[in-house]
Amino acid sequence: MGDISRFVESLSINPWLVLIAAACTIVAVPLAFIFYLRSRKEKLPRYAVRSNNIIKGSKAVIPGLTVHFQGHGEPIENLTVSKVVFWNASRETIRPLPGSVWVPTIWWGLQDTLDPEPGECAAPPKA
Numbered sequence: 409m410g411d412i413s414r415f416v417e418s419l420s421i422n423p424w425l426v427l428i429a430a431a432c433t434i435v436a437v438p439l440a441f442i443f444y445l446r447s448r449k450e451k452l453p454r455y456a457v458r459s460n461n462i463i464k465g466s467k468a469v470i471p472g473l474t475v476h477f478q479g480h481g482e483p484i485e486n487l488t489v490s491k492v493v494f495w496n497a498s499r500e501t502i503r504p505l506p507g508s509v510w511v512p513t514i515w516w517g518l519q520d521t522l523d524p525e526p527g528e529c530a531a532p533p534k535a
Contacts, residue, residue, distance in 0.1 A: 452497040463487040 419425055463475060464486050475484040496502055 449500040450498045451500050451502045453494065453502060454497045455492060455494045457490055457492050459488050459490040461486065461488045 463473075463484070475487060477484060
């Protein structure tokens with residue numbers, strides 16, 4: 409046991425070895441933090457909405473223009489088209505939780521015509 413303790417003591421007294429160990433520590437701590445940040449598995453769902461107003465106040469601008477939706481009596485004065493984009497802003501794949509159910513629903517037309525039963529898709533309006 410005396411040989412091992414003398415060897416360790418000689419290593420701690422050597423100034424070059426202490427300097428190399430300190431330099432390795434100074435380099436290793438920031439590298440560990442950088443590797444930690446890169447290895448995190450975050451799920452970052454993002455979305456963006458862009459809306460284009462196609463018809464705005466149609467009665468005031470063009471008096472002879474009327475826009476109707478089939479099955480509804482009131483003319484539509486404002487008509488806006490919105491595009492919604494979803495994306496994953498991280499490197500981790502977003503998967504459903506165990507036991508959850510994903511039900512695709514496609515909505516066509518106005519909100520009051522969209523009452524599909526759970527698990528069903530709303531049908532597009534008949535032309």
